[in-house]
Amino acid sequence: MARLVVPALAALLLASALLSLSLGSAAVPVFGGLSDWLAGEASLGAIVIGEIRLPRTLLAIGVGAALGLSGAALQGLLRNPLADPALTGASQGAALGAAAVFYFGLLPQLGSAAPAVAGLAGALAALLLMLALAGSARPSMVIMAGLAISTLAGAALATVLNFAPNPYAMQELVFWLLGSVSERGLEHLALLLPALLAGSALVFSQRRLLAGLSLGEQVAQSMGLNVARGGRILVLGAALLVGGSVAVAGTIGFVGLLVPHLVRPLVRHRPERMLLPSALAGGCLVCLADVCVRLLPPGRELKLGVLTALLGAPLFIWLVWRERNRWS
């Protein structure tokens, strides 16, 4: 069964993507529109599919994959099923970077991609601060240092909100923070993709460490694994993934926390086998959640991040409940 997990999730992801591409107010043939767009023709289908739905779909999948993968990596490293990617401080750092753009109107030459670029920069800055604070100490220090940097960035973000130049800027910022993949273009994908690729490469390079760490740091070290160095690489990878996704889509909560829980029983709980399935499942989940957002009655759009939180929180409560019953 474990062998079928990746193909099954890949098929599910493809189906979700096709569903997302075919869904919208205008009835357009998906494959016709795609081929027109690829051929460079300016038909209605090419514009609707290629310019609007494709970036949105790919971005949803990319963000979901980044969040799912970073969750699997961090939970494996910290050996804590409640570890959330936002713990690294990268989420708050990205939010602060983007908020600074909305507030000060920085980087006007980048246009609509400016918040994303600033978000990525903010995520990297928060991450470097966190790594410096955590030092070469044990991975559990990452939680403390991440919390400290998150709090710092959160305080700065609150300050920015407090002094927002006008209600409109504040509203724009809050909506952006709620998390969404709508009204994004391929330039956002171009920002997410390098972070996704680099972060994934770093995480995948430490698969053996994740396996060894299931038996504790001492055993991992005795099996020839470099826990300190590998741990920093994993944190860096996870922070790149989270920072990249927050930078382009705002905060989409619970995906990084929940996806590993859904995947774990499918791979016999082996942390090193969780990575690819978590990325695929994360992509599916966010893509389908975005489909749900678009299916809701028109009017003021429910933000994607709000929907994942609304769906994720009860699921999380159920997980805690199940865990409690196991121990009592």
Add this chain to the structure above:
Amino acid sequence: MELITAHRLAVPGRLHEVQLALSAGQMLGLIGPNGSGKSTLLQCLAGIGRHHGQVVLEGRDLQRLPPDERARRIGLLPQAGHSAWALRVRDVVALGRLPWHDQGAEAVARAIELTGIGAWLDERVDRLSGGEQARVWLARVLAGEPHLLLADEPIASLDLLYQRQVMGLLRRHADSGGGVIVALHDLALAARYCDRFCLLDGGRVHACGTPAEVLSEANLLAVFGVEVHVDLAARPPVVAPR
């Protein structure tokens, strides 16, 4: 050639100028009161503890050995084994092959057979009893086919049957040409299985040598502060507080 030797091994505040040597085929019992430095010494010998002095493994400086190569020659069985995830027994044993970068089906099968855990391969390791788990952790180490096996109180919290099984497996590892260094609190059981002893006291070696040289009533009184009755000629040997 010695399998492993330690020259003037020191960890500030924990170990002082420890000298130690073990040949292939020998099983060395590391004994001493709580806090005497047994676990610290085992970690240094496994190459995962920072220390002064030198450890030589099969003629090579341990510090300069690449980590993978070191891990293929030395297996460490820590005091309290646990798995962070609900892994299957077969997956735990397979982790022993990590230093080799292979599946090592033969070595894994042999470790499973030796430890007699074949019946629970698909069980979750966290659902096994303490004694069953102890054999799974040992199987993980044996699957790595180490020359030198370091075990830190492997029989603490085990009942009589499992104590005998685990000690028997360690003895068998030594008899088949490997080396074993085992930290123990049960001196009578140690006297039955070990052919060398090292008695630690406050991070220093109080005595090192054969059972008769180390397990003397004078040595044990000096280190443990308890009058002990010793009869190594008895079968099984007796080492008991008076």
